Amino acid sequence: MKKLMLAVATLTLATTGAMAQDTVRMGTEGAYPPYNFVNDSTGEVDGFERDLGDELCARAELSCTWVKNDWDSIIPNLVSSNYDTIMAGMNINEERKEVIDFTQPYTPAMPSAYVALAADADIEGGVVAAQTSTIQAGHVAESGATLLEYATPDETVAAVRNGEADAVFADKDYLVPLVEQSGGELVWVDGFDTVPLGEGIGMGLRQSDAELKEKFDTAITSMKEDGSLNELIKKWFGEEAMLFE
Structure with missing residues (x-):
């Protein structure tokens, strides 16, 4: 049985x-x-x-x-x-x-990019926002900048807008429409608008x-x-x- x-x-x-x-x-x-x-x-x-x-x-x-x-x-x-x-x-x-x-x-291998309120934002010694557990967060952690991690991508951009972070680092394809729709508020960081990664x-x-x-x-x-x-x-x-x- x-x-x-x-x-x-x-x-x-x-x-x-x-x-x-x-x-x-x-x-x-x-x-x-x-x-x-x-x-x-x-x-x-x-x-x-x-x-x-x-x-x-x-x-x-x-x-x-x-x-x-x-x-x-x-x-x-x-x-x-x-x-x-x-x-x-x-x-x-x-x-x-x-x-x-x-x-x-x-x-x-789609590029990543830095976006800020000013094109000369300090991305090497400043504060940079990135979504947690992403390759962008890992990159920032090794760059010398202070990393602020957020659970969602929307929060990373909000951190720049409200002054918590000097810049956000994310997939460029995600950032492109946000920059275009911001009316000039959000801009690419000079020299860092295309960062090969992944x-x-x-x-x-x-x-x-x-x-x-x-x-x-x-x-x-x-x-x-x-x-x-x-x-x-x-x-x-x-x-x-x-x-x-």
Whole structure:
């Protein structure tokens, strides 16, 4: 009887695993436009990564759902199996690869930038705001400046506007519309409007999910080869965006 029960339990687990393989929970922050954000009119996750993730799932023949999670716990909750992937503007770096795995990059190595209220802001000896647990925060911590970390990207920009920080350091693609819409209040710091950083942005997965990683890698490769990934990058980041060759 015990052997029969064990056999049934094993079969159930195997079946559940197969079903989980076909339904993938896509984790994102939903607060980092144009990569990902919540559409006010629909209440749904939107942005470059929503478009891209849906297309990758279609090509991989996977059913996908989207889950929002705060940035500061986004890796721990992936490891804890609260979702199956991370698509949240996450740069690939060695520190993160010690904890999770990544697909190949689905963007080139997009530059970061410093923004302030004055073009001559002191970014080496002053106070610089960055979102916690980002490669930008790590860069500032090693630069000699005083790092102020915030949970959300909006708070980093607010810190500059209210005088708590001399500058903010973030992905340039996130900062571009904020600078353009600020009416001259926010400006690029001279000589630091384009700072190469990171290996490109990829999808994070648990290190045990090699089969799922392979499926998404194959889908990303197909989009690079047929040009549709570059078209999606231009749709969300503009005609001047960095593209795959």
